[in-house]
Amino acid sequence: MAEIIVPELAESITEGTIARWLKQPGESIEKGEFIVELETDKVNVEVISEEAGVVQQHLAAEGDTVEVGQVIATVGASAGAPAATPAQAAAPTPVAAPEAVVADEGTADRTIASPAARKLAREKGIDLAAVSPVDPMGRVRVQDVEAHGTAPKAPAAAPAPTVAAAQADDGRITREKMTRRRQTIAKRLLEVKQSTAMLTTFNEIDMTNVMALRSRKKDQFFEQNDVRLGFMSFFTKAVVAALKKYPYVNAEISGDEILLKNFYDIGVAISTDGGLVVPNVLDADRKNFAEIEGTIVELAKKARDNKLTIADMTGGSFTITNGGVFGSLMSTPIMNGTQVGILGMHTIQRRPVAIGDNIEIRPMMYVALSYDHRVIDGKDSVGFLKMVKELIENPEDLLLGS
Known part of the structure; x- marks a missing residue:
């Protein structure tokens, strides 16, 4: 046996x-x-x-x-x-x-x-x-x-039912047990909120140039690499460059020490039926645009098929989440685990902006950096986000740098 x-x-x-x-x-x-x-x-x-x-x-x-x-x-x-x-x-x-x-x-x-x-x-x-x-x-x-x-039971004194209990009895509420993953997500998000000095800083990015570059290159990129050119590879490259300039955004606290990470494993938040998961693009600084896009596609498929491994989920140093895929205009993302920073992307919206002395309609995206103020000061957080903005608005610099 x-x-x-x-x-x-x-x-x-x-x-x-x-x-x-x-x-x-x-x-x-x-x-x-x-x-x-x-x-x-x-x-x-x-x-x-x-x-x-x-x-x-x-x-x-x-x-x-x-x-x-x-x-x-x-x-x-x-x-x-x-x-x-x-x-x-x-x-x-x-x-x-x-x-x-x-x-x-x-x-x-x-x-x-x-x-x-x-x-x-x-x-x-x-x-x-x-x-x-x-x-x-x-x-x-x-x-x-x-x-x-x-079975019939002897009547016993009991407190008056709550409104929720009464509604449950009349069928207006359905009780659903939280899955283990949802319980863990809830527990960890609460822990992060309670154990960090989290702040969020915002900026906005003019997506005109990166959208034009993507439009020009997407067919050739797909033919050469068999993977589509999305925005995530641009943002991943921009984040890695900014992390190198602002290393405290790529750190974590351990007791009374700050651990500065000399690697760039970028977590990518992926929504599944079971909840949000954050697998990592390992060594993102060593990958080109096609390798980053291919890795994200592979991780997304594994996540939705419940095939992610422990190795896929551990070791991340910074996270990118894109609420824009659901239409979010602006949000304050919560940091992932022991990391001290997370970048939130949002939906691209055409709106009037001042370009010199003129008003033009441009595709704009709000971006947010949530960070742990115990490690990162305002100067670094604002500088980090500003650098991401500048690199996305000048995507040729990213291509030349990679």
Whole structure:
């Protein structure tokens, strides 16, 4: 009998959530074939079976939180009834094939319950020890939990329901449990807000020249590189150049030290159905425009297919986020993790601007730099953003510099 164990995920990740079982009890599985998909704080990880055989039982249900090193399933050498847990082995086996069950470690009498029953009990806030099972062997199943939840109870004094609770009862509110990734995003954004002295400075960029250059070069660029020329490569190149001139924007705080990073791994915020992820364009200073665009396309596809790896998500030194793809005119982006700066791009809008003594309609973009004032002073933050603006408005300088 082989055990499926939650593998080491990353140094900072100790647990995950079972997102989806890819193999069910009774199904055959080959060595190296995926059996379960785990959702972690950063990425989804598919776990393989180290042995060929038949899946005997799941020891955790979809939605359960599991820890690194925990046994979550077993694989046997041949088909047959699922292997019994120690608690089941002590009891006579009924004629009908039983639903896979496990002992609930949270109760003193080690209540025996199926993973689905345990999950439902948690969602309903029901103590499994209080559930009366129909099974003569004492095993709690989903039906028992549902019956317990609808059983008549003695009236008890309770506070008046809140407005939200009352609305939930009449169907006007739908409760949805946050995914592990959304919980992590919420937790980390709050931590950044509470643990940094975050400020935001703004500027605006005349996109006329870069749009004209892109229009002239995009067909030739695509023919030569098989990837489209977008704005992200220009902004990535501009950011790298500005980081080299203003190194404290490419730093982080560690205790009472400032760590100045001599590398340029630029995080690119990508929106997915599961939330925002920020994989990194590694060594962006060593990549040309085509390599940057190709890397971003590859990372975006991996993000939307839940194929990002831990390596894709770690080691970033600065982040670029583009709210403009959703139509945002202006925002104050929140810094990513331990980084001390993030650049926010926004939608391009044609509006009147003063060009010398004349008023012209130009394609303009507001840009924002959120930064940690504990590390970066106003002079560096304003200078950094101004340099990005100047480079984008004179894109030939970027091409010559690369």
